[in-house]
Amino acid sequence: MRRLSRIALAALGVFAWGCERSSSAPVDKPAAAQQVVQRFFAALPEGNCAQLRDMLVLERPDRGCREVVAELNQHQMRLGEVLGAEVDGRDENAVIVRTRMLEGGKPKQAPVLLRVERHAGTWKIRL
């Protein structure tokens, strides 16, 4: 019953999405989000916040770009591959990017979900 309800909801969602697509120019949000994830992790090892800052959602005063990037590099977090991406069912300005991450050179056991949000027209990763 529970699974059926989710499947039925998903079918309705696809229908609604189709209607929306027919009435406005499509924006490939998953592709845009994947692209920023790939650009961010490609640039991460250099740790250059002038380049990385605009790709991050930074809201906490004690966690600026330097802190976030330093922590990621300390953990040697690297992007293995992007497994997929889809728009968050509750927020059309957020995309869930499913990744295979490496930590210290070893693949994480399970896929890591990254949240990419659109802020003032720019896609940014919330870490």
Next chain:
Amino acid sequence: MALALALGACGGAVEPGVANSGDAVETAAPGTLDITSNATEARGTFTQGDDVVQFSAVAVDDAFEIQVKLNGMTLDALLDAQNGVSSLDGFAAKTGADTQLVDQDRALVSGLYRALNDKFPGNQLDNPVRYLRRAVGLWGEHPSSVDLKRTVMGEQGRGYTMLCSYAKCGGAWTGSCSSYNWYYYAKHDCNWGGFDNTHNQQIAQLGDHYTCSGDEYYWNGKWVCGEPDHWIRPQVVGICWGRCGGGCGGDTQYTLDATNHDGCVRNGHALASAYCDDQFTAASDDELYAPNCY
């Protein structure tokens, strides 16, 4: 990937860096809990400000169907406690599309968890409330980076290992310690190295033994309030160290995986940090199925 919450998983969690003041404390649950329960089901709402959480736990055959609705999201779980198998999911309530638990969701779910603990302080509960509380406790700590749709298998000795004896100090489950009963070692793996790296290990007195309102560590001949950050095998105690669930919930499950999860989130990593994903995942079956120590 540090998504800090005010209240640590199984105790206080702080940002990496120097030890904190140890003042991360579980406050009284704000909000209103309305619940009706009996031996076969529990239903109700939790209201916090403008937010309303609807929840239910219903016995279906030998399993429990649990559903929590908040912020346009449905969290559900089918728990077969007899066989230690569960199927967890979370999705947008309107469309069924995937979504993530974000900080606001965790704060609300944690509020419900604390309210359930306040309402049902012990662990002598009807099963619907028992498993509702455990599932809610798990969702309250669920990192955004972990998929909501997953299967959790639990079996004592394979899925989870009990560490009840280490939660006693001087023969008591709670209160200040007179003679410690150390557990060697709480472990995690991270940027410092693997499980064998001594920076990733703590010597912990499990259980509800503390004098600070958070964590404490032994340094220079005395106990100091706070949390060491990747020191070499520090001796630590704190609020319900090694116990499943946030803070000191009504359940009293002290397990190996919960201890290792605490060893991660109480060692310089934030509660919902992706760096502790593996430990969170490993501890999930403990929280859902492990028996209470007392």
